Amino acid sequence: MVVGFALVAAWELVTAAGVVAFRRPIHNALALVGNMLGLAVLFLMLNAQFLFAAQVIVYAGAVMVLFVFIIALMNPVSDITLGPARGGEWIYGIVFGVIFAALLGVLLVNQGLTGRSGPFTPEVINAVGNVQSVGTALYTKFLFPVEVTSVLLLIAAVGAVYLAVRRIR
């Protein structure tokens, strides 16, 4: 388990660096696919089988197919031909990243995981079934957020159709 986690964590960090650093958008997209699949494996390790399936279907499936499709359609140039570089942007970015990561680390070490423990131990979840327990929570305790999200999806669909149909002058 620990060895597996270390392997997947290293894979996650490498592919995330690929998403940030590759020069060609198709390489970024493929690195992001790898990153999302690795994340799905981490969800399995965390006993979240439903999230695993949703991650693979929605993210690695739908969202990334959309990205790759758009890249194939537009054939966007790499950053090299985007015009004059400002220079120094990576230095500022990495300085920001170090400070941000240090803040996150300090917060994590000082705060710890202090929430109240709930009733859903892995044994309870696995006795009912992962999808069943998540579905029950979705449609009882979290009914209102689910409905709001469905309205959001509707608005997104309407907006996408509007943007696709409208002609730009």
Next chain:
Amino acid sequence: MPVPAYTFLLLSGALFTMGAIGFLVRRNPLVVFMCIELMLNAVNLAFAAISRYLNSLDGVVFAFLVITVAAAEVVVGIAIIVQVYRAGRQMDVDGLDLMKE
């Protein structure tokens, strides 16, 4: 518990930081979007880890909602990017400053 919770949270923080760096540094709007996805994924990992180690399902449910919102966001964002591309503008987030005028 073989893997302690804070390792998952540290990994999540590292992924989020890398996504934030990419969001600030990169200039291709598609890659900027991918970095946003990276950050959302990192938050999902934190949700799932906290949910697992506090024996709760709330984090899993909210990670699912985050996935939904991310899908909606990608649809609209890519539609806008395609419109900008069809308008013949340069694909550079620094060059897209029409709203300033």
